[in-house]
Structures are given as structure tokens and as C-alpha cells.
Amino acid sequence: MLTTTVQYGLLIALAIALLYAAFTDIRSRTISNWLNLSIAAVAPVFWWASGLSLWPDVAIQLGVAVAAFAVFAGMFAFGMMGGGDVKLLTALALWIEPTAFLQLLLVMALAGGALTIVMAIVHAMRQQKEKLAIPYGVAIAIGAFWILIPRLSEIPAIA
Numbered sequence: 001m002l003t004t005t006v007q008y009g010l011l012i013a014l015a016i017a018l019l020y021a022a023f024t025d026i027r028s029r030t031i032s033n034w035l036n037l038s039i040a041a042v043a044p045v046f047w048w049a050s051g052l053s054l055w056p057d058v059a060i061q062l063g064v065a066v067a068a069f070a071v072f073a074g075m076f077a078f079g080m081m082g083g084g085d086v087k088l089l090t091a092l093a094l095w096i097e098p099t100a101f102l103q104l105l106l107v108m109a110l111a112g113g114a115l116t117i118v119m120a121i122v123h124a125m126r127q128q129k130e131k132l133a134i135p136y137g138v139a140i141a142i143g144a145f146w147i148l149i150p151r152l153s154e155i156p157a158i159a
Contacts, residue, residue, distance in 0.1 A: 006049040010042060011152055014095060018141040021088055025137030031084030036091050043094035064101055065093040085136045092144055100147045108143030115139055 021031045072086040123132045
């Protein structure tokens with residue numbers, strides 16, 4: 001019962017954090033370090049509430065997060081992603097099992113593509129001269145919600 005309540009609470013807190021990340025990315029094209037660190041720091045409590053074992057479950061989560069950071073940091077180095085996006089995806093990799101994380105990345109890519117097309121059209125219609133900057137935190141949040149909303153329905157009901 002306690003772990004179920006904790007799971008619900010943490011997933012709701014994660015959803016709020018994702019909305020905040022998307023909103024701040026829209027406003028300022030940044031996702032703050034404190035937000036990403038907070039998401040990552042609470043992951044061990046979620047592991048406990050979800051009943052993950054240290055081996056191999058937690059080790060796999062950590063491995064996926066390290067791999068995600070390596071891949072996306074490389075993309076950042078080539079100017080393909082923002083640093084906040086890299087850190088947010090790394091923090092989310094701590095929360096979401098590997099198969100679901102791949103689904104998140106697929107949905108994120110599709111949402112990001114659609115967002116880029118819409119923003120490019122608006123940018124062209126307004127005849128703006130500055131470089132187009134995409135708030136990819138929005139696409140990341142959409143991908144995460146795609147995964148997290150069904151997960152909430154899988155948690156046993158709180159009596």
C-alpha cells in the first residue's frame with residue numbers, strides 16, 4: 001500500500017516536472033540543471049517503490065542512463081541537441097525501463113519532427129531572421145507522457 005502510494009506520488013511529481021521542463025523550454029529554450037538533477041535524484045526512491053532489485057534491475061537502469069548520456073552528449077557536441085535535453089533524457093532513462101525508453105525516443109522523434117515542421121512554417125510566415133530554435137523539451141515531455149500515462153493505470157488501486 002505504501003509503495004503504491006509512493007509510486008503514484010512520484011509519477012505525478014515527474015509529470016509536473018516534465019510539464020515545467022516543457023514550459024520553460026518554450027519560454028527560454030533552456031531546461032534547468034536543478035530540475036534535471038531533481039528528477040535523477042528521486043529515481044532511487046521510485047526504484048524502491050517499484051520493487052526493483054539492485055541486480056540486475058537497477059544496474060540495467062543505470063547502464064541505459066549512461067548509454068543515453070553518451071549518445072546524446074555526442075549529439076550535443078555536434079550541435080544537434082541542447083544540453084538540457086541531454087540531461088533530461090538521461091534523468092528519464094533512470095525512471096523508464098529500457099524497452100519503454102526506446103518507445104519514448106521514437107515518440108519523441110516523431111513529436112519533435114512535427115514540432116519542427118510547425119515551428120518552421122510559423123517562422124517562415126513571420127519572416128523571422130534569427131535562427132530557428134526548437135524547444136525539444138516539449139517533444140521529450142510528449143514521449144515521456146506516452147509512456148507514463150499507461151503506467152499509471154498499471155499500478156494497483158490505492159484502497
